[in-house]
Every structure is written in structure tokens, then in C-alpha cells.
């Protein structure tokens with residue numbers, strides 16, 4: 001008997017899920033499928049923390065599907081092999097899935113599946129999953145299309161699904177031969193947990209979002225922490241946008257009645273902007289799936305000629321640079337799988353400007369650490385923070401200033417860099433300035449207990465910025481940057497530009 005396949009990709013939910021919703025009202029039995037593809041496991045950006053998180057979210061999804069009469073086949077197989085196998089057993093009439101925005105391997109896989117469908121007379125219907133618009137060539141109409149999509153009605157989860165009755169595949173970390181890498185404070189997987197996280201953000205944690213998001217300690221509670229759920233699609237961006245808009249409407253009404261709404265409206269307005277960025281950055285990879293291997297402006301990248309220096313890379317990636325605040329951030333990220341936006345940007349900036357390391361390798365390291373790794377956001381941000389797009393202001397972060405601003409007393413540093421445990425506040429950000437006697441007293445001898453700074457932070461950063469602007473010069477390079485802007489640039493211009501001060505390709509580096 002012919003069946004329909006609902007192919008779950010990075011959309012592990014039953015709610016607001018067009019493929020499942022449509023399949024549930026079709027007259028064919030439905031086989032729900034999730035694949036752990038060997039090709040994906042072989043990609044250099046893949047880490048066991050991602051796979052285990054996805055599997056745990058898939059197991060939660062299966063419980064939801066079972067309650068409707070369906071099941072979930074979790075197969076460790078190449079997509080074509082899986083489809084062949086299912087087709088031989090049941091005859092697939094139709095496949096439904098969400099569109100996926102991934103790096104080249106997933107685009108190529110989708111092309112192969114598409115060809116297979118044509119050859120086997122199988123219909124494949126793909127549905128949009130977020131604000132990414134497929135087939136778009138430029139950015140002029142993107143925002144309108146995205147906003148329209150965010151306003152569409154949410155789809156209820158199906159109550160009954162006529163599931164295919166057969167033995168179901170069940171891949172596990174053990175069966176795919178992957179060792180676990182444990183992280184601490186790991187979120188709870190699944191769509192119910194995602195809803196709980198959203199609720200707690202909108203009811204209490206989010207009020208000080210705008211003012212807390214830059215501090216690595218405060219951001220842990222006051223950022224939404226929804227990103228890992230977005231990366232596996234346990235919750236739709238549209239649901240989060242709409243729930244936030246409803247909350248904002250209620251707050252505005254309360255304010256108009258004279259009630260004190262504290263910092264909520266400002267915070268939620270910042271939050272909505274970031275939800276728009278989510279789609280904005282993913283759109284870049286949708287339009288250019290090679291962003292993980294080729295810079296947006298390859299002429300700048302070539303002109304920079306950054307080289308791999310193993311010693312620098314090791315210190316940067318392990319958090320042993322000798323810059324306490326940076327090391328605390330990197331060690332915290334490795335241990336927990338998460339760090340806030342500003343610190344992610346600082347990490348890329350330190351790698352790219354201070355240490356002049358190539359973005360591909362440093363970007364891969366970060367991708368493997370982020371539980372919420374989302375290729376579209378990640379590689380766009382890596383390009384932006386490494387200065388290789390040609391359309392963004394160069395943002396070179398001072399790791400010492402960042403530490404002073406966001407961890408003035410060194411609490412975060414002491415939490416993650418045990419070597420700093422007894423270093424007085426005065427020296428916590430620059431321990432190399434401690435007199436030798438004090439170093440001995442607090443058992444933090446620089447070069448022995450804790451490394452000397454890998455390079456002089458300020459002069460290396462300035463030199464990195466200088467070399468970056470040198471690589472951006474030249475008519476041909478600027479022309480290439482204009483094309484990048486046409487294709488990827490946000491059409492929303494910052495206030496300073498609207499007032500006419502400063503060109504798009506600003507030569508004024510921002511030192512943070």
C-alpha cells in the first residue's frame with residue numbers, strides 16, 4: 001500500500017508544522033522519518049553534542065507522535081538509501097518536508113533526493129520553515145516577505161495521524177558508534193521544554209534582557225536561551241514572534257492604563273529584532289551555501305592572507321591565551337555549549353585581529369562548541385566578525401575592556417579560570433602586571449601557573465585592524481563589496497548612516 005513520508009529535518013516538533021499538518025489529513029498512511037546521515041557526521045562542523053541533542057529532541061518528538069497513532073523512524077542512513085529502503089517496502093507516493101537551509105552538503109543531498117523523486121515518480125512537497133525565502137536573488141523585498149510569513153496563523157498539532165504500522169528504526173549514540181561529549185547545564189530537550197523556556201522568558205527572565213545580554217554571567221538567565229530549540233526546530237520562530245507580539249500588545253495596553261511595565265517593552269523590542277536577525281542571517285546561507293568555505297568577499301580574504309599558527313590556535317581554542325576574561329569565556333563555552341552574543345563576537349575578533357588566524361578553522365572550532373549551532377547564522381557571523389564581508393564596520397573587541405565592562409570584579413573569571421582564584425580585583429584583568437612577590441603570594445606566577453599573554457593585546461589588535469583595512473582597499477575589492485551588499489546587505493540602515501555621517505564601507509574601525 002502506498003504511503004506518505006514526513007521527513008523531519010531540523011523541525012522536531014508537532015506544532016506549527018505544515019508537512020505533518022497536511023499529511024495528517026491525507027488519505028494515505030504516514031511514515032515519520034528522522035535521519036542521522038553519515039555524510040553529516042563526517043562534516044568538520046559536526047560534534048557529538050549536536051547529534052546527542054538532536055536524538056534526544058527526536059525521542060521527545062516520537063512520544064508526541066505516538067500519542068497521535070504515528071511513530072518516528074530514526075534511521076542512521078544516507079537519505080537516498082533510506083528512501084530506497086522505505087520505497088521498496090511500502091511504495092512512497094509523496095514526501096513532505098520543510099525547506100532546509102544548510103551548507104553545501106545538504107543542498108547537494110536535496111538535489112539528489114529531488115532527482116530520485118523524479119525518477120521514481122514520487123512527489124516531494126517542501127514547505128517554508130521560518131523567514132527564509134527560497135529563490136530570492138536580492139534583499140529589496142526580503143523584509144516584507146519575512147514579516148508576512150511571521151504573521152501567518154499558527155498550525156495546531158494533529159490529533160490523529162494514520163501511522164504506518166511496521167517495525168521502527170531507532171538509532172542511538174551507541175548504534176551510530178559515536179562517543180558522547182558531556183556538557184554541563186544542558187537544556188531539557190523537546191518541544192514542551194522549548195515552550196517552558198519561552199514562557200519563563202516572557203513571564204520573568206526577559207525583563208532585563210536589553211541590559212543583561214552583554215554580560216556573560218547575567219545573560220545565562222536573562223537571554224531567552226531558545227537557540228538550541230531553534231536549531232533543532234523544537235519551536236517555530238513564528239510562534240516565538242507571535243507570542244512575543246501578544247505580550248507586547250498587553251504591555252502597551254497596561255502602560256496606557258498608567259501601569260508600570262518596567263523595562264519589558266524595551267527588552268522585548270530588542271528581542272524581536274534578534275528574531276528578525278535569525279532569519280536575516282540564515283537567508284545569507286540560503287542564497288550562498290558556500291559561506292562556510294568561501295568568504296563573502298574573497299578578494300578581502302585573499303588580501304588578508306591569514307595563516308594558521310598552531311600554537312596560537314591551540315591557546316585560543318583551549319582558553320589558555322593568558323587573557324583571563326577571554327580564557328574564562330572560552331572555557332565556559334567548552335563546558336556548557338553556550339555563551340552570549342557579545343562574547344562570541346569577541347572570540348572571533350580576538351582570533352581574527354589579535355591573532356590573525358584564518359576564519360575557517362576558528363569558525364569550525366566554535367561551531368563544534370555551540371549546542372545551538374545554526375550554519376546560516378554562524379557562518380554569516382563568522383564572516384562579519386572576521387572582517388571578510390567588506391560591508392560591515394570592522395569590530396575589533398578589546399578583551400581587556402570587555403572584561404572590565406562586563407565582569408568588573410572578575411567573578412566570571414574566577415568561576416572559570418581557577419588559576420585566578422586568589423588574584424586581587426586590581427589585577428584580575430591584567431595579571432601579568434602583578435609584582436613578582438604578589439604573584440608568588442597568590443600562587444599565580446605568570447608563565448608558570450598561568451600563561452603570559454600570547455601577544456600584546458592592544459598593539460596586535462591595532463595591527464590586525466590596519467591589515468584588514470589594507471586588504472579592503474583597491475577598486476576591484478570595493479566593487480566586490482558592493483555586490484556583497486546588493487546580495488546580502490540589510491536594507492535597514494543604522495541611524496548614523498541615515499543622518500549621512502559615514503559611508504557604508506566605513507573606514508572607522510569600532511574598538512569595543
Ligand SMILES: Cc1cc2nc3c(=O)[nH]c(=O)nc-3n(C[C@H](O)[C@H](O)[C@H](O)COP(=O)(O)OP(=O)(O)OC[C@H]3O[C@@H](n4cnc5c(N)ncnc54)[C@H](O)[C@@H]3O)c2cc1C
Nearest residue numbers: 223224225226227274277278341344345372373374378381
Ligand atoms: C561568531 C558568532 C557565531 C554565532 N553562531 C550562532 C549559531 O551557530 N547559532 C545561533 O543560533 N546563533 C549564533 N550566533 C548568534 C547569537 O550569539 C546567538 O543566537 C545567541 O547568543 C543565542 O542565545 P539565545 O537563544 O539566548 O539568544 P537571544 O539573545 O535570546 O536571542 C533570541 C534569538 O534570536 C536569534 N539571535 C540572537 N542574536 C542573534 C544574532 N546576532 N544573529 C542572528 N540571530 C540572532 C537567535 O535565534 C536567538 O535564539 C553567533 C554569533 C556570533 C558572533
